Amino acid sequence: MEKLIITACLTGAEVTREQQPNLPITPDEIAEAAYECFLAGASMVHVHARDEEGNPTQDYAYYKAIKEKIEAKCNIIFQPSTGGATWHTPEQRMQPIELKPEMATLSMGTCNFADDVFMNTEENIKIFAKRMNELGVKPELECFEKGMVDTSIRMAKKGILNTPMHYDFVLGVPGAMGAELRDLLYMVESIPAGSTWTAAAVGRFQLPINMATIILGGHVRTGFEDNIYYKKGEVAKSNAQLVERIANLSREFGREVAAPDEARIILGLK
């Protein structure tokens, strides 16, 4: 089986320090967390920036600082968010693309997001995809339900998205698709042959979906953006603690973990 790519989603836009005291917030903290995850077996970090007050920001300057600080420590793949927080405008959300990261997220449709709406119109998806294509940034297609996979296939046929595509199935968001095993299987069966995929799942669904993904041959996303607990009632010490558990489980199963340069080859990054 192909080596396992572990993506650490370090901070997110929703989790607070009150909920997770070990949440990395400043560029230095995020870079240090990325390095710890690299040492624990992650080959990619999915990054959301925060400002001095800890609020989510999509400002170019914060992402630039984080990218440079991570690059000074290790060669882990830097994947900024273009999803931001639900209240960010499309223009704000697009800023990290200008850093020309190897990858960036691209959300493939609109859904309810707990009490909010995560708005991704067709027009904006096309604008984001076009700019990523122009700058050579490979999109990780965030699909919160199966209709978003269908949208990606439609857009690939029109040449808006390049193939092979890389997906991230984000399961268990209240308002979108659930995170049962059958939900994951339905997504995996729905993507075009030759695609690569990662699965993320929220809260208590993170670990079982991570484990199913190892067995199914996909790639794992773990970290505080999706889940703050190590186990029921026990807040995780660090993102790296979650990464280390996945790396150990995968190796026990007989599936080796990809180093960043191996992940680059699997994902077709330049």
Ligand code: KMH
């Ligand atoms: N925070 C969510 C509203 C992404 O990073 O691209 C969107 C999100 C997706 O996290």
Ligand code: ZN
């Ligand atoms: Zn995100």
